[in-house]
Every structure is written in structure tokens, then in C-alpha cells.
Amino acid sequence: MAYTRKNVNRLTRSERRRFVSALLEIKRRGEYDEFVHIHITHNSPDGEHHLRTAHMTPSFLPWHRKLLLELERALRRVDASVTVPYWDWTRDRTANSLPWTDDLLGGTGRRSDRQVMTGPFAYRAGHWRLTDRVTDVQYLTRDLGRARSPIQLPTGDEVEFALADPVYDVWPWNSTVTQGFRNKLEGWGKGRGSVSWHNHNRVHHWVGGVMLGAASPNDPVFWLHHAFVDLQWTRWQQRHSGGRYLPAEPPGARDVQHGRVVARDQRLPPWDVTPAELEDMSGIYRYE
Template identity: 85%
Template sequence: MVYTRKNVNRLTRAERRRFVGALLEVKRRGEYDEFVRIHIAHNSADREHRLRTAHMAPSFLPWHRKLLLELERALRRVDASVTVPYWDWTRDRAPDSLPWADDLLGGNGRRSDRQVMTGPFAYRAGHWKITENVTDVQYLTRDLGHARAPIQLPTGRDVEFALSDPVYDSWPWNSAVTRGYRNKLEGWGSGRGSVSWRNHNRVHHWVGGVMVSAASVNDPVFWLHHSFVDLLWTRWQQRHPGHTYLPAEPPGAGDPQHGRVVARHQQLPPWNVTPAELEDVRGIYRYE
């Protein structure tokens, strides 16, 4: 049966409670930390001469779609009514708007150490100790808006810049490409600092704290953010029918990207699934 992912600002209070409860239970069971480990393990960069799957590569979108599906399956084993909501950061843009409510994700980190002190995922609440991290910090951190050098969340115009490109991706299939929907949405731009952070990447930096690291999955907003990114991929597919994932074939032996990106019909680690098999999810879920 096809289920629905809702805008977080349309969740009822009961739906918020059930979503939070399912996340906390998945964490208690030890399953949640495996998602953090998977993301850290596949967070390779352009300069690394190994297969790139999660970031800086065409597989950015299907890889995160699969990760979302796996988390959603874990949540629904706890409570079959739960799905992952999405956070439309082009509309809910303030640190006091949803999803930053005390009964949902909690709010900003305190000024001294960016530790989140409110909501169910605050360390002091006793249910969200960070055990898989790139540092030894055990509490959730945020810096909403990037206080020392303020930045704004992406706008509808920023999203349209990506959606209007009919090409999925282009050579050399990394963070330097200027043509193609994938990188325009993922958000690797030219320049340094905040001017180079676009769309998906800018949101990670706007949230700050653990969200700017390979261990970003430790902040539950990661899922709401990527649910919206996934929705934007769905919108791109609807706008450009017939345009599919690229590359269609693996880069050849003489190509510098040989063995470093996943082609459309190749297996997408760490799962036994291909990008092509993840392009059409209409039989699994829809967006409201």
C-alpha cells in the first residue's frame, strides 16, 4: 500500500508525537546509529580515489533516497502509521518556525557550546546520546542561521535554478560540474565559504553543529531535509519526463572517473540496488 509523506507543518500533534516516539525507539534499539555509520562510511570527496556514492557524485539522490527508505522501514516497524515528513526550507525559514518546536525537533543550540537544550533530542532529556561521531561530542549541536557569519536558507528561486536544468548530471560527475540538476541541487558551487553553499549544502550549513559533518545523520532534521530534497527530485522527474539518471554507462578505463562513480544500472553500495531501480517510487510512497 502506498503511503504518504507530509509537510512537517501539516502534522497533527498526535502525528508529531508518534514520529518522535518512533525515532527514539529506533535509537534505543541501536538501529539508528547504524544509519550514522553508513553515512560516515560513504561520505567520500572528489579528491579521494575511491568510489563516491553519497556525495559529490551522480548517486547523491538515489543513495539518499535508499537511506530514507531504510530509516522509514525501521520507523514503521515501530509504528506503521509513521512516515518521514519533509521540511520545505524555502517557506519555513526562521529558527522559531517548524520543525524547531519543543514537541518535535527542539530548538537552537545554546551560545556557549551549541548544545541543544530543548525538545526530545536534547542530551539532558536522556534519550539521544551521540555515540557515532567524527568528534567525541556526545550531545546534539546546532547553530541555526550560522550566528557568527549569518546566512539565509535557499529560496524558491534557488530551487528553480536547479529544477529548470533538464540534464540529470554531466561529466566529470563531481562537485565541479556546472551543468546538470544533481549538482545544482546538491549545492557545490564556485568560490569559497557561504557563496559556494547552495540548496542542499546551504541547508546543512544553516542548521550548523553536527549537520556540517559526515555524522550529520545524528540530527533528526537530516531526514526532514532529505525528504524535501527527495521531493525536489520527484518534481524534476515530473517536469522532465524521459530524462533519467546519468551516467548511463560506467566511465571507461581511460577516464579519470573510472571506478569512482555509479552508473545507472550498477549496484549502489552498501545495498543490492541500482539507481535505475530507485527512480520510480510511486508504488511505495507519495508526497502530499
């Protein structure tokens, strides 16, 4: 029977407590850091010449769907009542709204070093030391809204811009494409700085701190953010019935993207699963 992923603003106090407790437990066991390591390992940009799976590629959505599902399975081994909630950043748009409460994810970082000082994932609480990281900092950092150069979270209209595109992705299957649902949602745009950040990407920049790099899963909000991104893929599938993951076939030997993107029925590293097998999750979970 499929379980339900809820909007974080609809969690009861008990559900918040259970979710946090399960996260802290898999962190204590060392399981959590394995997910951070996987994300770091598969964070390959356009400029590299080997297979891209996690970002700047059609498999951005199924890859993160699988990572999220594996994290959720780890949580449910601790507490079968727990599912990953989603953060609707088109509605809960300030540093004072959910999920930034003391009983859930805590708030923004302090001005001096962006260290998070509140909530269960603050370093001083003693349960959340960053062990797999790309910097020397061992504590969780955030800069909600970018205090020195403020930006706004994406709006519903910006998400709708992605959802309205009936094609999943287009050649050359990377961060430069201007058509296709995948990159409009992932959010690589033209220009430099904040004008080039859209949807998924802009949320990472709005949160700031460790969410800016390959070790972004070190911030638990990563999972709530990607649950909402995953929900958009589900909504796109419902709106465009028959819309499928692309490319359906691997790029040919003379194609510049040969060996660099995962086709619909190819294995999606590091797992033994294909994008096609991840298109329909209705038998496992649903969104409320």
C-alpha cells in the same frame, strides 16, 4: 498501497508525537546509529580515488533516497502509521518556525557550546546520546542561521534554478560541474565559504552543529531535509518526463572517473540495488 510523506507543518499533534516516539525507539534499539555509521562510511569527497556514492557524485540522490527509505522502514516497524515528513526550507525559514518546536525537533543550541537544550533530542532529556560520531561531543549541537556569521536558507527561486535544468548530471560527474540538475540541487559551487553553498549544502550549514559533518544524520532534521531534497528529484522527474539518471554507462578505462561513480544499472553500495531501481518510488510512497 503507497503511503504519504507530509509537509512537517501539516502534521497533527498526534503525528508529531508518533514520529518522535518512533525515532526515540529505534535509537534505543541501536538501529538509528547504524544509519549514522553508513553515512559516515560512504562520505567520500572528490579528492579520494575510490568509488564515491553519497556525495559529489550522480548517485547523491538515489543513495540518500535509499538511506531515507531504510530509515523510514525502521520507523514503520515500530509504528506503521509513521512516515518521514519533509521540511520545506524555502517557506519555513526561521529558527522559530517548524520543525524547531519543543514537541518536535527542539531548537537551536546554546551560545556557549551549541548544545541543544530543548525538545526530545536534547542530551539532558536522556534519550539522545551521540555514539557514532566524528568528534568527542556526545550531545546534539546546532547553530541555526549561524549566529556569528548569518546566512539565509535557499529560496524557491534557487530550487527552481536546479529544477529547470533538463539534464540529470554531466561529466566529470563530481562537485565541479556547473550544469545538470544533481549538482545544482546538491549545491557545490565556485568560490569559498558561504558563496559556494547552494540548496542542499547551504541548509546543512544553516543548521550547523553536527549537520556540518559526515555524522550529520545524528541530527533528526537530516531526514526531514533529505525528504525535501528527495521531493525535488520527484518534481524534476515529473517535469522532465524521460529524464533519466546519468551516467547510463560506467566511465571507460581511460576516463579519470573510471571506477569512481555508479552508473544507472550498477549496484549502489552498501545495498544490492541500482539507481535505475530507485528512480520510481510511486508504488511505495508519495508526497502531499
